[in-house]
Amino acid sequence: MSSMKIANLTQEWFECLHSWHLDLFFIPATIVTLATLLANPVLLTCIFLSRALRQETRYLLLANTLAADMLFLVLNLVTVACNALGAEIPELLCELNTAITVTAYCCAILTVTLMVADTYMAVRWPLHYHDLLPPSRIHRILVGIWLLAAMYPFSLVVIMEVVRENPHEKTSVCLVLISLGFIQAKNTVGIHIYFSAAAIICTMLIFYCYVRLYMVTKTQGIWQSRYSRARVTLLAHGVLLLLYFTPGLIFTMELFLFQKENISQDVRVWISTVNMCVFMLLPRALAPYLYGLRYREISDTLLQLFDRHTRLSQATVA
Numbered sequence: 001m002s003s004m005k006i007a008n009l010t011q012e013w014f015e016c017l018h019s020w021h022l023d024l025f026f027i028p029a030t031i032v033t034l035a036t037l038l039a040n041p042v043l044l045t046c047i048f049l050s051r052a053l054r055q056e057t058r059y060l061l062l063a064n065t066l067a068a069d070m071l072f073l074v075l076n077l078v079t080v081a082c083n084a085l086g087a088e089i090p091e092l093l094c095e096l097n098t099a100i101t102v103t104a105y106c107c108a109i110l111t112v113t114l115m116v117a118d119t120y121m122a123v124r125w126p127l128h129y130h131d132l133l134p135p136s137r138i139h140r141i142l143v144g145i146w147l148l149a150a151m152y153p154f155s156l157v158v159i160m161e162v163v164r165e166n167p168h169e170k171t172s173v174c175l176v177l178i179s180l181g182f183i184q185a186k187n188t189v190g191i192h193i194y195f196s197a198a199a200i201i202c203t204m205l206i207f208y209c210y211v212r213l214y215m216v217t218k219t220q221g222i223w224q225s226r227y228s229r230a231r232v233t234l235l236a237h238g239v240l241l242l243l244y245f246t247p248g249l250i251f252t253m254e255l256f257l258f259q260k261e262n263i264s265q266d267v268r269v270w271i272s273t274v275n276m277c278v279f280m281l282l283p284r285a286l287a288p289y290l291y292g293l294r295y296r297e298i299s300d301t302l303l304q305l306f307d308r309h310t311r312l313s314q315a316t317v318a
Contacts, residue, residue, distance in 0.1 A: 010173040014086055016269045017173075023084035025277035032281045033077045039288035040066045046301040053297060057118050057133045062291050064142050065111045069284040072104035080276060083173050094174035095160055099153035101176055105248070105280075106149035106198065112244055113202040114141070115291075116237075120209035123216060152194050156180070177254050177272050195252050199245065206241060210234070233294075240290055243283035250275045 017023055044063055046053065053059045075097055082089060089097075122129050160179075171178075180191055254271055257263045 007169075007171070010171045010178065012265060013173045013175075013178070013269060014083070016265050017083065017273070018086075020266065020269070022269065022273045025273055026080050026084045029077060029080050029277040029281060032285050033073045036073055036281070036285045036288065037070060040070050042302065043288050043298060046298050046305065049305070050297075050301045053301065055135050056297075057135070057138050058115060058122075059295075059298070060135065060138050060142065061111055061115045061118060062295075064145070065108050065115070065291070066288060068104045068108040068111065069287060072101060072108065073281070073284055075101045075104065076276060076280065079174055083175070086172050088170040088172055089174050091169045091171050092161065094171055095157045095179055097174060098176045098179040099150070099157045102153040102180075103146070103150040106153075107146055108284075109198070109202060109244060109248070110145050110149060111142075112241065113205055114145070116206045116209045116241075120213055123213055175272065177251070177258060177268075180255060191255065192252070195248065195255075199248060199252075203245070210238075236290055236294075240283055240286055243279075243286065247275055247280040247283075250279060 044066055047059050047063045048054060079097060079101070118133065121132060125132065250271065254268070254275070257268060257271070
């Protein structure tokens with residue numbers, strides 16, 4: 001697509017955004033983002049200040065998920081704010097923002113998937129679990145996850161820079177959808193393979209782990225009660241996983257609609273705005289409370305830090 005067509009599309013998108021007053025979605029998006037950014041650093045502090053928690057694989061995976069979510073939330077809020085204000089952004093900066101946003105989103109999805117696999121391994125092979133996943137190996141796995149998540153988005157940035165007609169072009173709307181939609185017009189298969197293959201592999205792995213967990217533990221009596229801890233935990237984690245994957249599926253639908261000329265621009269803008277400001281924020285708002293405060297070790301560490309802070313404050317006043 002030419003630079004002129006890109007400029008016309010972004011300007012049309014901006015006008016549609018304001019004609020429907022969708023820029024008001026910035027308000028709830030800001031509230032949810034700030035609430036999450038207040039909770040996540042507290043949990044990360046608890047994990048990294050406790051030597052015992054730093055040695056646990058599940059807490060390292062949780063910390064990586066929270067860190068990826070924080071990066072995603074900051075970039076998403078900046079994007080929503082710039083689009084609402086109509087601030088002109090250099091296209092290179094927009095592309096880098098797109099690449100980092102996709103990297104953070106994919107990293108969170110991969111880490112959440114690994115958390116399910118980690119639970120399965122802990123239940124399935126309890127005696128060999130710590131030998132299979134020591135902290136040093138988990139650190140390398142986490143680095144590998146970030147590299148894997150970043151490889152494809154940043155390769156697209158390089159491709160876009162190579163084929164760019166005007167390196168100093170600016171855009172009034174910066175969206176992951178528009179950036180990837182332009183590439184998809186030239187390479188329809190690549191982007192769909194990337195997102196579809198990742199979603200299918202993660203979904204199949206999660207489903208397999210949960211089925212195997214049920215088969216391994218069904219004789220232990222933990223599933224007999226309707227409101228047993230195992231059932232409630234499985235339901236809560238299942239809902240959160242669904243919320244993590246749903247925005248990605250909606251985004252894939254957005255990419256499909258992006259190429260359909262008979263689809264109204266209003267429909268595209270509505271779906272994209274609601275996905276960015278609602279669906280993508282819900283799992284990240286729930287994650288620190290479900291994955292964090294439900295863990296007794298984190299709750300105890302948090303209480304210890306609070307008590308220590310209270311005693312220091314009282315000693316300072318005295």
